[in-house]
Amino acid sequence: MRDTRRARLILGLLLTAALVVLTIDHRTGVSSPLGPARGVGASLFGTAEQVVTGITRPVGEFVSAVANSTSAQRRIEELEGQNARLRADLAASALDKARSAELRRLIGTSQRGGFTVVTASVIARRGHPGFEDAVEIDAGTDDGVRPEMTVVNADGLVGRVVQATARTSTVVLLSDPASSAGARLEGGNEIGVINGVGEYGRLVRFRLLDSTAQLTPGTRIVSFGSQRGVPYVPGVPIGVIEQVEATPGELTRIAYARPFANLSGLDVVGVVVAAPKRDPRDAVLPIRDGQR
């Protein structure tokens, strides 16, 4: 007899417990009495994740390199051009070099905007089955990271910190369907709202508030900034408009933008711990006909 009354009783009790926890957490929001439990869990698992990532980073990078080999095939001609440089990089431990180059670029970007950043590496990721798009980084309150801080990388806006423990913190990415950020078109004052749409961060939705304003593919957008820079500081490049949807008769216009930051392959990121004294406007955007 596999399906005993006892088993059903246990099932019922556990489901009730889960629903009670869920309800308490949902109704009380930020002041949830379960906050301490979550803090303990976050610091325990955060530390464990840090250790495991330290051991397995080379393995993971190798596997993802193998998994991506089909798309790499298409870029083989392009890669051949870079081969000489890559070989030199390989000899001098390509991994560390690439990461330090990314770090240098990040610091360069943040200096252009006058941001003060704390740098960190991504140590864990929550994609599916969580429906949410969040990563764990190896910097926490000890490094000055607080919840509701902006997270950037060398290319642009990445997301915002939602929770910070002593040594790790959780970042909700721009591509998370529940995240939204104020944004502004380059070279003007037209503002709108960026929403994630999942899709592994390939595209984000941009809703322009003024339906009569010009909106053309190729226009770039930067963050508009929130009040006192919480959670988003102004002037961080977000992405470039890729397609504009025809929405006749609607009050807002909708476009899809490709984020500058590669949200599916994040490694080195920076947490903006101090906002610039003045809005950098379009200064952080890369020069249009530059190398990129």
Next chain:
Amino acid sequence: MIAAIAVVAALLLQLTIVNRLSLPAGGVPDLVLLVVVGVALARGPAAGAVIGFGTGILVDLAPPTAHMLGQYAFVYTVVGYLAGRGVGGPVWTVVLCVLAAPLLAAAVAGLIADPRVASASLALSLPVTAVYSLLMAPVVVWLVAGDRARVIPA
């Protein structure tokens, strides 16, 4: 004890490596789900539900989290019970659990009006995730349950 170690190992592996892979078509297998199914297959419905609940709480606590505590506790309790009870043979049980778990998770998220459930990309990504999970299922379930996966009396 072995079950607990397997669950924690699978969770850490899932968060630090598997979720960061960029596999073709996006989406990754859900190792934690497969471990719960495997353990429950070997130990029956009561133990399955308990282990499912514990695993769910861990999944809810392990960072990075941006969802409500208890969401996955609910889902994995049901999955653990179902897998332990068995639905016409181990193979069908695994298939049913892998398909049911994400739908159940979406339903629970919908219950608390999570805006992410409505997004259209979900319909696209859930099948991909299910296919990857089913591909990994024989290996993981065999590793966890071994030959102890009970043969369900018809």
